[in-house]
Amino acid sequence: MQSTATVLVYSDDANTREQVRLATGRRPAADVPEVRFVECATLPAVLKELDRGGIDVCVLDGEATPAGGMGVCRQIKDEVFRCPPVLVLMGRPQDAWLATWSRAEAAVTLPVEPVEFAGALAALLRSRLAVGA
Numbered sequence: 001m002q003s004t005a006t007v008l009v010y011s012d013d014a015n016t017r018e019q020v021r022l023a024t025g026r027r028p029a030a031d032v033p034e035v036r037f038v039e040c041a042t043l044p045a046v047l048k049e050l051d052r053g054g055i056d057v058c059v060l061d062g063e064a065t066p067a068g069g070m071g072v073c074r075q076i077k078d079e080v081f082r083c084p085p086v087l088v089l090m091g092r093p094q095d096a097w098l099a100t101w102s103r104a105e106a107a108v109t110l111p112v113e114p115v116e117f118a119g120a121l122a123a124l125l126r127s128r129l130a131v132g133a
Contacts, residue, residue: 003033003034004035005033005034005035005128005129006054006056007036007037007038007055007057007059008037008038008039008040008046008049008050008055008057008058008059009038009040010041010043010046010058010064010069010072011041011060011063011069011089012061013063013064016061016064016112019110019111020037020059020089020112020117022114023114023117025118028117028125029118029119029122029125032122032129033129035121035125046060047079050076050080050084056084056129057084057085057121057124057125058085058086058087059086059089059121060072060073061089061110062090063091070088070090070095070098070099070101070104073086073088073102073104074102074103077102085105085106085127085128086102086103087104087105087106087107087121088104088107089108089112090107090108090110092109093109095107105124106120106123106124107120108120
């Protein structure tokens, strides 16, 4: 198992980024590596980090402005070669269809519920690290 996994967290709201960090802790599950966060508050920052490489999973805030995480997800799925899996944070459970449209691999609702979020993030890390092995 690799020593750390890198998770990109995109939200214009520092509180949302903090919720993600706190819900994850050092690692979201015992069978995945410790997590290192790369935080982005703007779409250009997200694109720059993805271009740099080394991102294992993206967590995108669907409620971010001006570029919402679901639109960002769809864009990076079209533009980024071997795009990492994406977990979208959505405002309402009824928005699950939008998460599907965006091509996100997983979605959870805001505010972040730690157990649900950690489980979804761990599942994406497992699948990403299994593909990379």
